[in-house]
Amino acid sequence: MKGDFCMCLAVPAKVLDIKDSLGVVELSGIQRKVSFMLLPETNVGDYVLVHAGFAIQVIDKKEAEETNALLREMSGLGREVE
Amino acid sequence: MDLDAKLNEEREMAQFLIKKIDRLITRPVRFMEVCGTHTVAIFRAGIRQLLPEKVDLVSGPGCPVCVTPDEYMDKAIAYAQCKDIILTTFGDMLKVPGTRSSLGEAKAAGADIRIVYSSLESLEVAAQHPDKKVVFLAVGFETTAPTAAATVLQAEAQGLKNFYVLSAHKLVPPALRMLINDPEVKVDGFLLPGHVCVITGTKEFGFLTEEYHIPGVVTGFEALDILRSIYRLAKQVNEGAARIENEYGRVVRAQGNPAAWNILRQVYEPADACWRGIGMIPLSGLKVNAKYRHFDIEEVLPIKTEGTAQKTACRCGEVLRGIIKPMDCPLFGKACVPTHAIGPCMVSVEGVCAAWYKYGSGRFTYGK
Numbered sequence: 001m002k003g004d005f006c007m008c009l010a011v012p013a014k015v016l017d018i019k020d021s022l023g024v025v026e027l028s029g030i031q032r033k034v035s036f037m038l039l040p041e042t043n044v045g046d047y048v049l050v051h052a053g054f055a056i057q058v059i060d061k062k063e064a065e066e067t068n069a070l071l072r073e074m075s076g077l078g079r080e081v082e
Numbered sequence: 083m084d085l086d087a088k089l090n091e092e093r094e095m096a097q098f099l100i101k102k103i104d105r106l107i108t109r110p111v112r113f114m115e116v117c118g119t120h121t122v123a124i125f126r127a128g129i130r131q132l133l134p135e136k137v138d139l140v141s142g143p144g145c146p147v148c149v150t151p152d153e154y155m156d157k158a159i160a161y162a163q164c165k166d167i168i169l170t171t172f173g174d175m176l177k178v179p180g181t182r183s184s185l186g187e188a189k190a191a192g193a194d195i196r197i198v199y200s201s202l203e204s205l206e207v208a209a210q211h212p213d214k215k216v217v218f219l220a221v222g223f224e225t226t227a228p229t230a231a232a233t234v235l236q237a238e239a240q241g242l243k244n245f246y247v248l249s250a251h252k253l254v255p256p257a258l259r260m261l262i263n264d265p266e267v268k269v270d271g272f273l274l275p276g277h278v279c280v281i282t283g284t285k286e287f288g289f290l291t292e293e294y295h296i297p298g299v300v301t302g303f304e305a306l307d308i309l310r311s312i313y314r315l316a317k318q319v320n321e322g323a324a325r326i327e328n329e330y331g332r333v334v335r336a337q338g339n340p341a342a343w344n345i346l347r348q349v350y351e352p353a354d355a356c357w358r359g360i361g362m363i364p365l366s367g368l369k370v371n372a373k374y375r376h377f378d379i380e381e382v383l384p385i386k387t388e389g390t391a392q393k394t395a396c397r398c399g400e401v402l403r404g405i406i407k408p409m410d411c412p413l414f415g416k417a418c419v420p421t422h423a424i425g426p427c428m429v430s431v432e433g434v435c436a437a438w439y440k441y442g443s444g445r446f447t448y449g450k
Contacts, residue, residue: 009119009432010225010277035202037232038342049280049333052172052222053200054229056342057280059333 010051012059015044025050092306096132099309104134106316112138112268113315114261114404116254117275118145118432119303125441127305129312137312140404141437143257143357144275146222147174147430149402151358154250155180156387161217161248161379162193168211170204171219173197177429181390201233208237208245217379220247225277227251227368228342231349234370234377246379249368252355254278255286256366262294266405271315272298273308276330281346283338284326291324302330349374358426359399398425401434408438415439 013025013034021036027050036042039055048055115121121141124130130139143149155178162169162185169185176186176197189195194214198204201218208216220230230247237245254275261267274287279300290296297318301311311329318325328334346368355367370378396418397411408414408427418424420436427435 010280035200035229035232035236037236038228038339038345040341049277051225051277052229053202054232056225056228056277057333057335057339 010049010056012047013050013055015042015046015048015055018042018044023055025055095306096309099306099313100132100134103137103309103313103316106313106320107134107136108320110136110138111270111316111319112140112404113271113273113312114140114142114269115273115275115301116142116144116258117273117278117301118148118430118437119277120144120273120275120301120308121434121437122432122441123303123305124308125437127308129305129308132309133312137316139312140269140407141401141434142261142404143360143402145427145430145432145434146226146252147178148398148426148433149252149357149360150175150178150221150250150426151356152179152181153356153387154248155184156182157380157385158219158248159183159185159188159193160385160387161383162188162195164215164383166214167194168207168214168216169193169195169219170198170201170207170216171195172199172221174430175219175221177423178426179423179429201230202236204233205237205240205242205245208242209240212244215244215246215379215383217246217248220249220251223252223254223275223278224281224346227350228281228339228346231346232342234349234374235345237377238374246377246382247370248379249350249370250355251350251368252357253352253366253368254282255289256363257357257360258287258290260360260363260366261403262290262296264403267403269296269404270319271296273301273311273315274298274326276300276302276334279328279330279334279338281339281342284328284334284336285338287326291326295324297324298326300326300328300330300334302333349377357402359402394424396425398427398435401425401427408435409442411435 013027015025017024023034023036025034035054047059047061049057049059161167204216204218287298290298299311299314314327350368351371352365353367353369354364356362375381395412400406418428423429427433
């Protein structure tokens with residue numbers, strides 16, 4: 001998966017923890033370390049757009065789920081049925 | 083709402099928008115998207131097939147990997163071949179051709195090249211290898227440049243003395259200006275790149291309307307987002323108007339992300355930059371500024387490369403400007419395929435040629 005990473009992509013993720021501009025987000029069921037240097041005013045529970053390991057904007061939850069469906073398809077996985 | 087009802091509602095909305103677009107447009111028009119993720123999303127949803135023939139969607143230079151020139155790749159390879167250098171890079175740079183080889187080939191031949199998901203991982207590598215210089219390949223548009231800039235600031239804060247960047251960042255607005263001034267490129271409206279605008283906001287694109295009277299709509303990545311943006315462009319064309327509108331307001335704020343923009347401007351300054359297949363575009367790139375020049379590997383350890391690009395029949399330069407479609411290139415789908423890419427547009431997943439190759443099957447004829 002790492003080799004397929006495309007730098008133009010930005011993915012939505014839920015913020016689980018933040019401490020000193022470093023935090024943990026949940027991204028399609030996987031926990032990842034993310035920097036909040038570019039988005040200093042973020043709270044736990046927010047949905048954020050993550051790009052190349054950095055949170056870059058706060059978004060709403062619906063947007064998060066829709067973009068995740070697109071990304072799953074782009075990486076060859078099926079679209080999740082509600 | 084259950085899934086069937088949701089899909090039905092979306093289908094109806096799409097049909098409604100397409101009918102509206104058909105009515106609003108009374109002459110052939112060309113709308114351009116300048117984001118690799120849009121290129122892929124437009125194919126995935128089959129939007130080209132849904133639109134009336136008079137609406138032509140063309141792709142611009144929206145993939146940062148594709149526009150990174152040979153000379154940059156040659157430099158990256160030359161640095162990677164230095165014994166005391168570890169190169170860190172996003173995975174999609176490995177296959178990009180330089181004049182003689184690629185980073186992938188250099189890695190196979192023993193160069194220490196490490197794939198990272200985030201530029202920050204380079205700092206961990208630097209801390210673990212104090213005897214080596216760690217060079218991060220800083221590539222990408224306005225969305226990515228702040229992440230590299232933040233990494234430089236973080237390296238400074240940690241007191242790391244062996245971390246550097248090799249910058250090939252590109253800026254979208256100067257590229258649009260160049261396209262508009264090119265008489266071969268005729269564009270009636272732009273689908274503006276949503277994730278670039280997350281950082282820049284909409285102001286940076288105001289020149290489109292003020293100086294050129296061309297409309298632009300900031301666009302999201304779902305099928306309906308894209309159709310709604312095309313509808314908004316069609317409406318403006320119909321009215322003879324030129325406004326910058328934001329169809330991706332759920333994510334994009336008018337002022338962008340000022341914190342990210344400030345970090346970018348702390349570390350980088352605009353500089354002339356070379357785009358593959360296009361050439362030099364004034365002030366379309368980012369260079370590490372004087373204050374942080376000790377992080378710029380080209381300042382600390384200048385390196386000369388003397389590659390001469392091999393002449394091939396690749397027409398990526400015209401593809402990147404939206405002048406031709408990939409299937410007009412004699413190599414497309416024959417000598418040039420994703421597993422053996424000749425041109426950069428076939429290398430990246432989000433390259434225009436790769437998208438046409440992957441999604442065009444069954445709908446378009448090529449490679450015959």
